Amino acid sequence: MIAATEPVRILSKSPTDDGEGQFLEVSMGPQHPSTHGVFRMDVVLDGERIVKLKPVFGYLHRNHEKIAENETYLGSMPYTDRLDYFCSLTNNWAYALAVEKLAGIQVPERAEYIRIITAELTRFQNHAALIGFLTQDMGASGTPLMYAFRERETILDLFESLTGARMMCNYMRFGGCRVDLPAGWLDHAKQFAATLPRFLDEFERLLATNEILMARTQGVGVLSKEFAVNAGVTGPILRASGVNYDLRKVDKYGIYDRFAFKIPLGEHGDTYDRYMVRLLEMRESLNILNQALKDIPDGPIVDPKTKIRGFKPKPGEAYGRIEAPKGELGFYLISDGTPNPYRYRVRSSCMMNLTVLEELCIGRNVADVVVILGSIDIVMGEVDR
Amino acid sequence: MLVILSVAKNLGIVWNFEVEVETVFGEGILKGLAETARNFLGSYVSKNRLTTVQYPEERLPQIEAYRNFPFLVYDGEDWQQGLRCVSCFICEKECPPKCIFIEKSTDKKPDAVGKPQFYPTVFNIDISVCMSCQICVEVCPFDAIKMDTDFELSTGNRFSGLLWDKKHLAKSNEHYHKIHPTEAAAVDAQLAADRAKTAAKAKAAAEAKPAAAPATPPPVPAGSEK
Numbered sequence: 001m002i003a004a005t006e007p008v009r010i011l012s013k014s015p016t017d018d019g020e021g022q023f024l025e026v027s028m029g030p031q032h033p034s035t036h037g038v039f040r041m042d043v044v045l046d047g048e049r050i051v052k053l054k055p056v057f058g059y060l061h062r063n064h065e066k067i068a069e070n071e072t073y074l075g076s077m078p079y080t081d082r083l084d085y086f087c088s089l090t091n092n093w094a095y096a097l098a099v100e101k102l103a104g105i106q107v108p109e110r111a112e113y114i115r116i117i118t119a120e121l122t123r124f125q126n127h128a129a130l131i132g133f134l135t136q137d138m139g140a141s142g143t144p145l146m147y148a149f150r151e152r153e154t155i156l157d158l159f160e161s162l163t164g165a166r167m168m169c170n171y172m173r174f175g176g177c178r179v180d181l182p183a184g185w186l187d188h189a190k191q192f193a194a195t196l197p198r199f200l201d202e203f204e205r206l207l208a209t210n211e212i213l214m215a216r217t218q219g220v221g222v223l224s225k226e227f228a229v230n231a232g233v234t235g236p237i238l239r240a241s242g243v244n245y246d247l248r249k250v251d252k253y254g255i256y257d258r259f260a261f262k263i264p265l266g267e268h269g270d271t272y273d274r275y276m277v278r279l280l281e282m283r284e285s286l287n288i289l290n291q292a293l294k295d296i297p298d299g300p301i302v303d304p305k306t307k308i309r310g311f312k313p314k315p316g317e318a319y320g321r322i323e324a325p326k327g328e329l330g331f332y333l334i335s336d337g338t339p340n341p342y343r344y345r346v347r348s349s350c351m352m353n354l355t356v357l358e359e360l361c362i363g364r365n366v367a368d369v370v371v372i373l374g375s376i377d378i379v380m381g382e383v384d385r
Numbered sequence: 386m387l388v389i390l391s392v393a394k395n396l397g398i399v400w401n402f403e404v405e406v407e408t409v410f411g412e413g414i415l416k417g418l419a420e421t422a423r424n425f426l427g428s429y430v431s432k433n434r435l436t437t438v439q440y441p442e443e444r445l446p447q448i449e450a451y452r453n454f455p456f457l458v459y460d461g462e463d464w465q466q467g468l469r470c471v472s473c474f475i476c477e478k479e480c481p482p483k484c485i486f487i488e489k490s491t492d493k494k495p496d497a498v499g500k501p502q503f504y505p506t507v508f509n510i511d512i513s514v515c516m517s518c519q520i521c522v523e524v525c526p527f528d529a530i531k532m533d534t535d536f537e538l539s540t541g542n543r544f545s546g547l548l549w550d551k552k553h554l555a556k557s558n559e560h561y562h563k564i565h566p567t568e569a570a571a572v573d574a575q576l577a578a579d580r581a582k583t584a585a586k587a588k589a590a591a592e593a594k595p596a597a598a599p600a601t602p603p604p605v606p607a608g609s610e611k
Contacts, residue, residue, distance in 0.1 A: 071481055072479065074479070074520065075479065075481040075520065076481070077518075077520075078481055078516055078518035078520065079481065081518075143421055147424075150436050153436070157448065160448045160450065160451055161448045161449070161450050162450065163450065164450040164451055164452040164519065164532070165451075165452060165517065168516065168517065168518070170518045170519065170520075178523070179450075182449070182450065182567075202420055205416055205417065205419075205420050206416075206417045206420045206421070207417060208413075209412070209413030209416065210413040210414055210416075210417050211410060211411060211413050211414055212414065213413075214413070308523055308524060309475065309479065309524055
């Protein structure tokens, strides 16, 4: 709120020099609550250059953590779908992992494989859609996005035939998964995975050496290694800055230690590296996916000792984290032995990654802000929770 | 023009490559345009490249696992007699957004496996609140509530049009078989086994205590089994 004594000004004088140039404050971005993913920035401009940038969020706040503290453990599983609604399956996994740590539940091997298959498909479709949105923000209106969505639709079809929903999957359970793979699903997935390299080649030919893309992204929004680490940035953005940190390698949660895959790293930390790291990560996801589809064993899909109703973990605390497509997604739970968690906290990767936005934007033009924001890859459902 | 793309480097596992491309300025754009043109022309030849479906006229086949909103299963012809729900309130309690409202009856009627049970006098689901998470289906011990696949549900009244009562929710077992054949067959097999067990128990009880025979429930279920 602006104090009554303070005059409302659109043009504000520079706080550093007197009389030399004027700053313009602009409210950038939509702010109507009925639109989805609402994010607004208060930017202070010196001509076209950004002097100050203040992210304004909270338009999509839904009280996720407090709701979860009043739900049963299973009851918050469908709410985790709605955090990052592009990647509901990885959200499910992170939450299931936290509860499994809390209650000491073992996951059968087949369920671990299914989790990895679905998580890598999720990563693939998230990165494909992100590159589409990023290029759309740059003005490539539609074509790359539609190509990405063509593949994403097929992945969502696979999700639908497995979980019953395209986006709000609600599939993982404590100690496994909800249902087994339907008949023919694996063959379908294998066939589909065989077509993906062609799509990736096409996607690369479409954009990777495009001069306009390079002019708009190379050297734009450079995030230094040190700053990225200090700010708690995780995920592809951190790796684009050249820090080799991937929880799939660091934590080896699930059974990721059984798979051979590489971590693509960037060198400059600019928007182009962030774009390229994701493109390469898609190839690595495909690599993991192929290995998992080949090796998946038969067996039970859920730990039979875990109860659906009346699930009460013993008192204690646990932090489960996974490498979600957007970065480290963690759930911190404290149990007091009742059916509801005493404390439920989401460590959201989008929120942490968004904190570096001002640093990346200062000194750049207004048009670059959109590109930089696109390359950070935020979903407001997870930022605001 | 020499464009050097230092693309990716790996520290742990060495994967260090530099792509050096000698290109004429604008070649990247032309390459991309060629790709678009190939897709455009290909759409006249190959069906795979034509992915759009003209929805109301053309429809994709429904995926079997698809779920939308819950419905109540009934056996037989009469939906009021055949409802499997025994108003145990489990789904009401477990529903994460609390969109189910149940009122229990005072009298009993035989249920799907032949035991006398209570039935719901009121069973409402607020579809505007329901988030299609399927937890009510998972926790129901009586296979009474299942997920429907109907998605064309627009209504002119956002209050009573979205608050579905028992009559609106009740759908036959045949409908369930139509939308989820594999799942419904498994449920029916389980119910048939339960029915046989109940009938055997009732018979044993009747033989052991002939005097108590009138009090035992009729072993034949109200609904016909498919």
